[in-house]
Amino acid sequence: MPIPGEQPDLTALPPESSPVQRRLAAQYVREARDRLTSSSGTRPAFDVELLRQYAQNRLSAGLVILLLVATIGALSSLWSGAITAIAWTIGVLIIHAAIITACKQFLKLPPSEVAVPKWRLRFILLDLFYGLAWMFILIHPVGVDETSGTFMLFVMLLVVAVSSMLSSSLPIAAVAATFPVTAAIALDFVLHGGLRNYILAAMAVTAQGYFSVLAHRLYSTTLATLQARAEKDALIGELEQAKAISDEARRRAEAANISKSRFLAQMSHELRTPLNAILGFSEVMKTEVFGEHAVPAYKEYSADIHNSGVHLLGLINEILDLSRIEAGRYELNEESVSLAGIVEDCHHLLKLRATNRGITIHEMFENDLPRLWADERAIRQICLNLLSNAIKFTPQGGEIWLKVGWTASGGQYMSVKDTGPGIPEEEIPIVLASFGQGSNSIKSAEQGAGLGLPIAKSLVDLHGGTFVLKSKLRIGTEVIVTFPPERVVAAMAPMTEHAPSITPPGEPVLTAEEKRRLSRRPLFRAGT
Template identity: 35%
Template structure:
């Protein structure tokens, strides 16, 4: 899994820069790593702060604070180096030098993250040791996601952390530490293999895109070329599209495989948190297990979002259409997001006309659309804010569902960016609002699969209005709606028949 899509970087097999010098595709992969590093500049310090806060349960605050300060310093160094790299646009002769500098910064960060195994270890219990190891394995997974485009940087960073984990476990006795050491090594091998495949995919994408762009440029400069050149351009375009589809399919498969170790972490942490093998003598142990479970759940939700998005892009997301009452689906989701609303004392109001026709849609997809939109509205609305949901049937027969919040809004020029995967508005970055920028692209992809559309309107200081529009072809109007509304038409076979005949 990689955070930045290969198609967004300078995609060239040999990139020509201002002075006429050419750079190989390795430079583009290194640029992808730098862009990924900048995009997560706020996420990693947050994780470090959470880890340091938890260690206060058994470690003097001076040690925890010193470690957090060093981790933050390493992150700042990496961020500054990445900014300098993008500003410098290094030449071919400087590529090796910059690769060494960035690898050294990754090695320094890995060394900092390895120090808790020795600095914060001695006063900890067995369960706290498990917490430290699990947190570092999660950090290894995060660093591989960020550095998946370039293997030397992966080895420089995660290799050191895994070696430190294995070394620490070897110094302890018991099957628990032997298992933890084996788990760390196994996860490292698995993650490196996945990263290697991702790097090969990104490299192929860069080469294919470079070939396509080269042909398109030649066609624009020489429009009187023969039909043979036109046919060749078409073949190269098809190859590039097939490569893009193969990338999406590969990412979907790899995201699915990444869930296996995450589910194991979640399962064991839940067992510990529920005290299924006996009550903990120290109450804090239960909190540690819950922290592990929450961190793993967040990472799993990110993987699931990427899996959903790649399935939509690859056309592998199937729709199981059935007649749905829009009001009922919204009420169902209201209960799901009620906890978030209560936390910030927010109010959710529904404006839904009576006797609204049903829509033929996939229940799971519609539920996911409402959850993403309402969660976004709750996330950006202030404490005590109001969120409104307005449903209307247009004269054209379409049904529109609008989620309106009174949050800070966003500039119009950022709306198009917000609809792209892994893109976040300036406000979300400035205020460190959690999220990976996948919610709105997933909403757009799901409603597009229904033949509908998604419109986002926002102005700074006036809030945001997100509107999902179901096409008239999916609205159960006329005699068909009457049949569906009858109790006798409630069986799955009857609903499928109605959907087919409609």
Template identity: 45%
Template sequence: MQDATAATVEDEDLPARTSRLDRRRAAAAGCPEVASEAGHPSPAPSAPDRILLSGYARTRLFCTFATMAPILLSGLVVSAWLPAASIVVWTAVALCAHALLAVLCLCFRGPNPIETRLWASLFVFAELLCGLSWAGLLILLSPERGIDPAVPQLAVMLFVVAAGTTFAAALPAAATAATAPVALTMVALLAQRHAPLYLVLAFLAIGTEILFLSLSQRLHRSMRNGLSHRAEQARLAGQLAAARAASKQSLRIADEANLARSRFLASVNHELRTPLNAILGFSELMKNEVLGPMQNGTYRDYAGDIHASGSHLLSLIDEVLDFSGLEAGRYELDEAPVDLGEIVVACEMSVATRVRQRAQRLTIEIEPNLPKLRADPRGIRQIALNLLSNANKFAPAEGEIIVRVGWTAGGGQYVSVSDNGPGIPATEIPTILSPFGRGETSIRMAEPGIGIGLPIAVAITALHGGTFELSSTSGEGTTALACFPRSRVLVQDPATPAATEDNVLLWRSAS
């Protein structure tokens, strides 16, 4: 009974809990593949009945002494009114009936139980015999014996009804079989006496039987509902374990694939850089005519094109390797004091040639007396260079690019790059910030690149504990903003002044 009663709960909210259980079952039914992977098939319809019947047998076997002791006690009490022979016969019959029930419960606990329905019928029959034995005691205590047995009869009936409905709650038919003979016998004996008091007691006996049977049914429903919840939890636990195992397997496969990719990239990096360095070196010698003038100027121009294309290819290789390290979480910051303004100016020199080729105007505004940052110089340079390169690509010919470096409102520092290009629709910004994502504008303009410059800038900024924002208006331009937290500023400026026209170093205006 302990296994069965452990699942019993107060079920005033039984409809609500049942509906929740139905919803979980419906959700699970919508994922049959998960159930099959978990290896937990749906239990057979008789499984709850089997468990409840097993709980009933354990309870009855455990309470054998609690039911047989009252038989002996009742025989001792009624010996004051009944002949000894009648008491001995009734006691023997009652003990035999309860012993038969105990033997059946003991046999049911064996390793090879018979069909559930057959065992349930046997238990009901044994309970009926027990109930009839108690009904026999009520008959023996009839008024014909010259006594008024109403009080002892009611006491016996209440004990049998309470014990029977409680101990046999897991098997409602057995509870009815154990208590109905006693209750009906009590009603019949009281009704025969025709006195108003006894008629009232008869109705009370009927009401008591109905009340205890309804409580037994309610307890049975609680047990069954509890078992359903336990089965559902076990099934969901199995599915969760299977999903966790599948997740670990997928993670292991992903780690292996990531390791293989890293090895491949390292190998490709070595294999590509070796001939590429030679190409860059020889093409630079040729375009600069280090070994002597070239007779054909077209060849010299071709050598310059080769060097430019090789340099672009080398930058793409570096970006792919950096992004691979960032994605795998193996990018480590080599922190050192960094002057954000100096790095921006150095990066401007790297794109100055392309800016002049497109007749663009590039302006750098740096707030004075900015302290240094504790940051990765290479990473900060890559952020600034990527932002400048993007602005150079998408700003129109004779367009304008503005770079600003200064204080944030929270005492940190920022670098922003704005252009007056075609802008980016708001719906495309998530795509552009995703790895290898390119917007319609870049595709339409056929600008070179593989779409990882901004994701690299976002990732490196995040590694520094900063934030990256990309704002744009179609037809007006785009602004990329990388902010670094106050904790990375090596010398805190108590004023942290805002940028104004008088408080800005106008570093360069190239056109």
């Protein structure tokens, strides 16, 4: 937090911290404006708060001051007479009552209606009268012997200490309440002469200076506390405003995302209808079902149209799947499936493409893996997307490893690792985002829409699994998909037969657990 009254060095901040610069500049302008409009050099809100604290201190110490005045009045009657002591006590109590009344009136006012200069002057004058009243009892013309001199000094220190503490939030009032007492005592000691009286006068002046410094320190601490609290309130206000703006922006972004997903889903359905007709007619023309073309080039054009349509249909299907997932309308059709079997089927499906590119695919499957409770279509799409990407970006003569096995927590995993060019670390978040493509994908001859990995990751998330992509430049890329232990279907334990006891002959004794197993419903476990 910048020091109050000191202009912050905005040029020392880095260029990217423009919000910090604006905040510091606004704070400096606000403080300068407050200093110009305040008579005490502080912010107007601080002036009111300091006066309120002064009034609260006075009210809280009202009973203590009352007892102090009564005690000093009773003791002073021993040397000044009862009439003088009573008159002085009544006068001080009247001033004290006026201070208490003024403080109560001030605290009843709302902060917006407080005239700070008026109330500050009123409190200063009341404290001045309070200090003068104490001065009159302490300079009563009597012979200053050792006992009376010590008593006067003690009373002076007590009055100065109490007044300094109570009026610390209004330093001028503290001086007005204590300076007349100290000046009167010191002057009284000096006029009577003698080394002892000179020492007592010096002690009185020193005590006044000490308590003045202490009151100033208390005032500075109080002011710093108010400034810290105001800064904290300002920061809380800024945070709440920023949170409100962020929540509104997030709400709009979510609404826009849902609208986008619905639009894509609708458009995908609308495009697939005419596209199916294009594929059908182009295939008929390509295969020359109704006779050969008069011009051979038409057959090639028909094949190009059909291939382009197939590519476009695949793209539309990917967009449709992604939009359904993002819109929360993708429902899993779960059943008992074999993860290794699905990965092996996908390998056979894409083996011809890999062979044409001179790529070798290795299978590394653990034996006797139990089945998974998952959506077979989704698992197959995950594997096809990952394996297609690996074949697409692996150079000729490269290798791909397909792995299926147990995880450490009892789940199952599927891994696709290639020897392709790899992905830069800073581009991994890009390729995992919808329609995101890395630099290698842009340079590739087989460009896609950048939906394969995002769709695969989303489908894995729907199954409660994890999707991890590891890649190093010029070494290769590995994608590891894991499924939680809750989706591993446990093998059914064999039924145990017990010897019949009371049951009729030929009827086995079955426990409740064995009867439940006979229902033939799949059970789940965390793996072994």
